[in-house]
Amino acid sequence: MALCMGCMAEIGRNTTCPYCGFKTTEKQRSPFLPYSTIIGGRYLVGRVTEINGESTSYIGYDRVQNKTIMIKEFLPAGFFVRKKGEIRLEPVAEKQDKFFKLLNEFKEYFIQLSEFADLTCMPRIHNIFEENNSCYVIENYEPLVPLEDYLDECGGYLEWDRARLLFMPLVTLLEAFHRRGIGHYGVAPKNIYVTKHNKLKIYGFATENERKRGTPLRSQLYTGFSAPEQYITGENLTIETDIYGITATLFYVLTGTVPESASKRLVDGKLLLGTSIVKRIPPHVVVALANGLQIGRSKRTSDFDTLRNQVSASSAVKAIQEEISRTTTLNKIEYGISEAKKKNGNGVATVLISSILTTIALSVILFVFFFDDMILGTHNNEISVSTKNTALMEQLTVTDSAASTEAGEVALSNFVGLDYESASDEAENTGVILYKSSEPVYNDEVPMGKIISQYPVQGTLVDSKSGNVAVYVEVSSGSLMRELPDIENLTLEEAAQKIADAGLLATAKRVEDSEYESGTVLGYDGYKSKDKIEVGSTVTIIVAQ
Structure with missing residues (x-):
């Protein structure tokens, strides 16, 4: 069996692979393993697919299981020589001890x-095995689409609901790594792929020596995605390093924009987002990105559970609810508008968390990350967030059209029980912006579209001087169990519409029935009208032909 060394497809007597274009006359350049080398007594080595300062990856073939694999070879640049025609590595004499230390760590x-x-x-x-004075890692192979190509196919970015489903398992994996005491430290789009089942796979694994400056290896970092500490000699890498990487990658996925490099952000921490982008991203996700992209590790999100909670709409609402339960009057921002002007000298006002949500009225929002206190904001529109000595959700200013109490303070009106669309339009006219949870909230008691709860709650006294108000609301998605509508004797189009209005899906099954006109709906297959099934389920309707 003749295999292509470029893709491991069987090519017979062809000298050029019809699948990947690899030519059988090509030679693998030194110091990499020659084509068709056998390692471990069973693994056939093919073309190099990836190189970094610590290792080299090849496509390969398992001759025992007859399947394509990936092979990673420990190959630390500058620490070895490989003589022509040989596959054994010879450590550089004066670096021999370091070579074997690096090999063991790998x-x-x-x-x-x-x-x-x-x-x-x-x-x-x-x-995983040692051979030829090296170490080899044999990994599974599967056809994958690079994340960057996947985004191109999706129009350059993903909506949050889609990105959340893709990335939450990756957050779980990174969390598991750090519980074990290891990290990835190379989380970036170039190392992330999408399977045919729309699941993520992460590659680009390397030891910490490869992922920071100032080590014996030639480090491989990723502009825009590697954290600031990875560029500083002598800095240890921590869980916050991977949080920066995953947050920067999410920023890229949601906006289509690569964040500024860490080296530039050490000088100027600003990130620009257009209004059209901000409109697409839920407010609590914007805040989570801001926390994860902090320049200083001490200010950055410090664990994956916190990150997971911050990107959860329900957790954001819960945090607000807990704070309101603690006190009926929201705390004033520690560093107010006058302090911000006094200390920063740039007119950037440090206002309340809800102000970040008013960016839909701005042409551009400018995120400013300071080392001591994070302030997100615009220079002239006083849109910012302070996290000094408190969680982001702790400081929430609300204004409303209700009667004032003390100067500058108002009591928040009640939105519970109102229709969300109508209440949203009416509230906006009075400077109140309603933001509903991105997650469906099923409720058997509250009709679809009605507001179930609001945070801050009715009557909360707040400062009315900070601009537009942000109020988080949960809106009923109706009952989880939906009643099948009566569709007998309707046309297919009429029946499909009634089923869709019930939050269900349908397929058609055509049967011969001379008593009915062709296209008449006879009923359900396996169900009857008024049966209840879960929202989003698919039913089959029987149609006469």
Whole structure:
């Protein structure tokens, strides 16, 4: 069986692969393993697919299981020589001790990674062994689409609901790594792929030595996605480093824009977002991105559970609710408008968290990340967030059309029980912006479209001087169980509309029935009118032909 060394497809006597274009006359350049080298007694080596300062990856073939694989070889640049015609590595004499120390660290790292094979985003590691004075890692192979190509196919970015489904398993994997005491430290779009089942896989694994400056290896970092500390010699990498990487990647996925490089952000931490982009991203997600992209580690989100909660709309609402329960009057921002002007000298007013949500009225929002206190804002529109000594959701200013109490304070009106669309339009005219949870909230008691709850609650006294108000609301998506409408003797189009209005899906099954006109709906297959099934379910309707 003749295999293509470029893709491992069987090519017979062809000298050029009809699938990938690889020519059989090509030679693998030194110092990489020659084509068709056998390692471990069973693994055939093909074309190089990836190189970094620590290792080289090849496509390969398992001659025992007759399947394509990926091979990673420990190959630390500058620490070895490989003589022509040989596959054994010879450490550079004066670096021999360091070579074997790096090799052992490489092997141990991948042994630890192999423990996570059952997690969704982790490629399966089949074998790890030493040979030729090197270490080899055999990984599973599957056809994948690079994340960057996937985004191109999706129009350049993803909506949050779609991105959330893709990335939450990756957050879980990274969290598991750090509980084990290891990290990835190379989280970036170039290392993330999408499977045919629309699941993410992450690659680009390397030891910490490869992911920061100032180590013996030639480090590989990713502009816009590697954290500031990775560029500073002598800095240890921590869980916050991977949080920066995943947050920067989410920023890219949601906006289609690569964040500024860490080296530039060390000088100027600003990130620009257009209004059209801000409109697409739920407010609590904007805040989560801001926290994860902090320049200083001490100010950055410090664990994945917190990150997961911050990107959850329900958690954002819960945080507000807990704060309101603690006090009926919201705290005033510690660093107010006058202090911001006094200390920053640029007219940037530090106002309340809800102000970030008013950016839909701006042409551009400018996120400003300071080292001591994070302030997100615009220079002239006084849109900003302060996180000094408090969680983001702790400071929430609300204004309303209700009667004033003390100067500058108002009591928030009640929106519970109102129709969301009508209440939203009416509230906006009085400077109140309603933001509903992005997650469906099913409720058997409250009709669809009605507001179930609001945070802050009715009567909360707030400062009315900070501009537009943000109020988080939960809106009923109706009952989880939906009643099948009566569709007998309707046309197919009429029946389909009634079923869609009930929040259900339908397929048609045509049967011969001379008593009815062709196209008449006879009923359900396996159900009857007024049966209840879960929202989003698919039913089959019987249609006469």
